[in-house]
Amino acid sequence: MPYKxxxxxxxxxxxxxxxxxxxxIKNLGEDVNREGIVKTPERAAKAMQFLTQGYxxxxxxILKSAMFKESYDDMVIVKDIxxxxxxxxxxxxxxxxxHIAYIPNGYIVGLSKLPRIVDVFARRLQVQERLTHDILxxxxxxxxxxxxxxxxxxxHMCMMMRGVQKQNSVTTTSGFRGQFEKIxxxxxxxxxxTADLG
Numbered sequence: 001m002p003y004k005x006x007x008x009x010x011x012x013x014x015x016x017x018x019x020x021x022x023x024x025i026k027n028l029g030e031d032v033n034r035e036g037i038v039k040t041p042e043r044a045a046k047a048m049q050f051l052t053q054g055y056x057x058x059x060x061x062i063l064k065s066a067m068f069k070e071s072y073d074d075m076v077i078v079k080d081i082x083x084x085x086x087x088x089x090x091x092x093x094x095x096x097x098x099h100i101a102y103i104p105n106g107y108i109v110g111l112s113k114l115p116r117i118v119d120v121f122a123r124r125l126q127v128q129e130r131l132t133h134d135i136l137x138x139x140x141x142x143x144x145x146x147x148x149x150x151x152x153x154x155x156h157m158c159m160m161m162r163g164v165q166k167q168n169s170v171t172t173t174s175g176f177r178g179q180f181e182k183i184x185x186x187x188x189x190x191x192x193x194t195a196d197l198g
Contacts, residue, residue, distance in 0.1 A: 009046050017045035051086055054123030059134075062117055063142045066110030073146070075185075076108065077101040079193045081115045087158050088125035096154030096170070099193040102139055103146040103179050114139075128154055128173050136175040147179030149189050 021041035026032050032041070079099040087094050098118050102109075121134040136150045151174045160167050179185045 009049050013049060014042065014045045017048060018042045021045055050123075051084075052124055054120040057120045057123075059117040059120040059138045060142045062113050062120065063109055063138070066113050067107045067143065068109070069106060070104060070108040071106075072104050072108060075101050075103055075189065075192075076111075077189065077192055078111055078114045081118050083118050083122045083131075083152070083154070085122040085124070085126045085128075085131060085154075087156060088127060090158040090162070091125070092157040092161065094126075094128060094154045094156040094158070094171075096152060098135065099151045100135065100139070100149070101180070101189045101193075102143060102148040103185075105144055105146045107143060107145075109143055128152055128156075128171055132173040132175050136177060140177045145178065147181070147185060148177045149180040149186065150175045151190075151193060 018041040021044045022032050025037065025041065030037055032038065077099070078101075079097075081098040081100065082095075083098050084093060084095045086092070100114050100118075117138055118135060121131055121138070132150050132152050135152075136148055139145070139148045139150075151172065153170055153172050155170055159165070159169055176186055180189060
């Protein structure tokens with residue numbers, strides 16, 4: 001389905017996930033009947049549905065809904081796109097920003113659609129490497145530009161809260177297709193996303 005605000009929750013899914021959360025909380029040693037906890041299983045069930053709503057959205061259809069014929073053939077960049085996702089290994093958040101560029105090949109796309117497809121892929125259980133690839137391939141396959149580039153910089157709570165507990169580490173992933181495989185085009189893109197244009 002195309003992008004829409006997620007405001008409705010499947011009652012059956014909510015009830016089943018709620019029961020699972022109640023069992024988890026109880027097994028961790030907490031009192032599920034305590035005032036502050038009693039509604040937590042239902043809230044958590046709804047939160048998880050919100051955080052994984054990308055499974056029910058079609059990113060290609062989002063792009064197709066706002067493709068316009070245009071002769072512009074220089075680089076288009078949308079940078080500093082906020083993203084929030086869940087690591088599929090520990091189901092802990094990772095968050096950061098995505099930078100996307102493409103070189104049109106007869107079609108441009110509404111600028112808001114690029115952040116929206118970031119959200120669709122981020123609202124799934126993910127690893128940053130696949131998230132980068134998913135965004136890249138969706139744009140490349142759907143828009144068929146002369147080139148597309150995606151860079152994601154993110155901090156991972158699974159590294160910050162547990163495990164190695166490194167608070168200031170940032171993971172960077174990138175992908176390039178078409179014209180961006182050429183070093184000069186790639187260098188221009190990387191320079192523009194790191195420049196302070198303000």
